[in-house]
Amino acid sequence: MSVAQQFEAANAQYAASFTKGNLALPPQRKVAIVACMDARLDTARALGLEEGDAHVIRNAGGRVTDALRSIIISQQLLGTREIIIVHHTDCGMLTFTDEVIRGKVRAELGQNVDYISFLPFGDLKQSVLDDIKILKESPLVLDVPVTGYVYEVETGKIVKVE
Amino acid sequence: MSVAQQFEAANAQYAASFTKGNLALPPQRKVAIVACMDARLDTARALGLEEGDAHVIRNAGGRVTDALRSIIISQQLLGTREIIIVHHTDCGMLTFTDEVIRGKVRAELGQNVDYISFLPFGDLKQSVLDDIKILKESPLVLDVPVTGYVYEVETGKIVKVE
Numbered sequence: 132m133s134v135a136q137q138f139e140a141a142n143a144q145y146a147a148s149f150t151k152g153n154l155a156l157p158p159q160r161k162v163a164i165v166a167c168m169d170a171r172l173d174t175a176r177a178l179g180l181e182e183g184d185a186h187v188i189r190n191a192g193g194r195v196t197d198a199l200r201s202i203i204i205s206q207q208l209l210g211t212r213e214i215i216i217v218h219h220t221d222c223g224m225l226t227f228t229d230e231v232i233r234g235k236v237r238a239e240l241g242q243n244v245d246y247i248s249f250l251p252f253g254d255l256k257q258s259v260l261d262d263i264k265i266l267k268e269s270p271l272v273l274d275v276p277v278t279g280y281v282y283e284v285e286t287g288k289i290v291k292v293e
Numbered sequence: 294m295s296v297a298q299q300f301e302a303a304n305a306q307y308a309a310s311f312t313k314g315n316l317a318l319p320p321q322r323k324v325a326i327v328a329c330m331d332a333r334l335d336t337a338r339a340l341g342l343e344e345g346d347a348h349v350i351r352n353a354g355g356r357v358t359d360a361l362r363s364i365i366i367s368q369q370l371l372g373t374r375e376i377i378i379v380h381h382t383d384c385g386m387l388t389f390t391d392e393v394i395r396g397k398v399r400a401e402l403g404q405n406v407d408y409i410s411f412l413p414f415g416d417l418k419q420s421v422l423d424d425i426k427i428l429k430e431s432p433l434v435l436d437v438p439v440t441g442y443v444y445e446v447e448t449g450k451i452v453k454v455e
Contacts, residue, residue, distance in 0.1 A: 134324045134347075134375050135440040135453075141341020142451045149449030151333070156385055158332035162296045168348045168363055170320035171313070173337045179303020182338075185296075186330045189351040191363040200411055201330055201353040207397050209385055213296050223318055223371055235369050242432050249362055270404050278297040287311030289304045291297075 154183035156209065162186070163205040165262070166217035167193035167224075171284045174217065178289070186211055192224040193217055194250040195262040203271055212275045214266060217289065218259050219282040224251045255281060259292040316345035318371065324348070325367040327424070328379035329355035329386075333446045336379065340451070348373055354386040355379055356412040357424040365433055374437045376428060379451065380421050381444040386413045417443060421454040 132140075163186040166174050174180065174187050186205045188198045193216060195202070205211045229249050236244045252258035259279035266272050280289040294302075325348040328336050336342065336349050348367045350360045355378060357364070367373045391411050398406045414420035421441035428434050442451040 133438060133440075134322050135377060135438070137322075138340040138377060139451065139453070142339055142449075145339050145341070146449040151449070152447045154333045154446065156331075156333075156383060160296050160299075163330075168325075168350045168367070169318075170345050170347050170349070171316045171318075173342070173344050175335045175337055176344075177304055177307050178300040179307070180335070182335050183332050185332050187332070187351050188330045188353075189349050190360065191350075191366040197359075197362060198352070200359060200409060203398065203406070203409075204353040204385065204394065204411060205330070207394060207401065208389060215297060215300060221318060223366065227370060232366065232369060236365065236433065239369060240432060240435075244365070244433065247362060247365075249366060270402060271398065271406065273402075276295060276297070278295075284316065285314040287304075287308040287313070289301065291301070 151182045158185050158209065158211055160184045161211050162213040162215060163188060163202060163211040164215045164217065165193050165195055165198045167191065167219055167222060169219055169222065172217065172219055172282055177282060177287065192222065192250055192252065192258070195265050197250060199271060206273050214275060214277045216259055216262050216277065216279040217282050218255060219284055220255065221284050222255065225253065225255060227251050256292055263293055313344045320347050320371065320373055322346045323373050324375040324377060325350060325364060325373040326377045326379065327355050327357055327360045329353070329381055329384060331381055331384065334379065334381055334444055339444060339449065354384065354412055354414065357427050359412060361433060368435050376437060376439045378421055378424050378439065378441040379444050380417060381446055382417065383446050384417065387415065387417060389413050418454055425455055
């Protein structure tokens with residue numbers, strides 16, 4: 132069974148007891164979360180989200196520069212007024228540099244991706260502070276509360292950075 | 294209590310019974326999911342994901358062009374070999390055009406964002422087909438199985454597009 136087929140089977144169970152068919156489009160808690168795509172982080176379970184609560188934007192590293200399009204849509208069209216950033220311990224982004232992955236893509240795929248910034252980081256806490264600063268300074272983002280956390284994959288805890 | 298404080302309280306409960314502190318960094322089911330940020334979609338519950346299973350990449354619309362950096366990292370550095378796309382009914386991306394949101398940003402923030410493509414779409418099923426095609430044709434993405442679904446926010450069901 133492919134993973135897609137496993138997802139279909141699991142979804143049939145989810146849908147069988149689904150009771151949330153009347154939720155509104157705009158997030159009820161007026162918040163957008165920007166988190167890493169890491170498999171170990173379940174944003175809903177870890178933060179107590181129910182369906183309908185929050186926009187969940189996720190990418191490699193939970194970097195805000197790669198989330199700007201989504202944040203603008205979230206704020207301008209769907210009314211969110213708070214942003215939460217979640218990076219995490221043992222992140223893959225701590226393990227490479229732009230040069231390393233560009234070299235790998237050149238070797239494996241024969242493609243030059245020197246124009247792509249992969250947004251790795253060397254200091255986890257600083258990466259959260261950097262992303263808060265980028266949001267605070269961006270003229271495209273509303274002046275809303277921004278809180279940044281490090282999620283500990285070892286303990287399941289979020290630790291506030293700022 | 295701010296939303297951030299509510300998340301901290303919910304997380305304390307999650308962490309209190311956390312038992313998954315020894316999971317590996319690479320996704321166990323070797324799959325990357327690209328899904329919309331919509332608040333009504335809980336990717337983990339709807340697809341039966343446990344912590345450690347899958348990369349979860351989410352953005353406005355679940356568009357793959359905005360997920361490329363993350364997909365390259367997922368495949369080249371963390372070994373995923375299957376991609377699942379999840380768009381959904383009643384998506385905000387069906388409700389505007391680039392011109393509309395660019396005008397709104399100009400009016401509300403005084404900024405010109407004509408250089409940003411916000412990736413809205415007029416046809417939901419076609420948006421999934423378009424994103425599958427983009428992945429299949431991209432020289433930066435490995436030739437892996439790609440399956441696209443529409444999640445029905447009314448029923449909780451995923452419906453396979455291709």
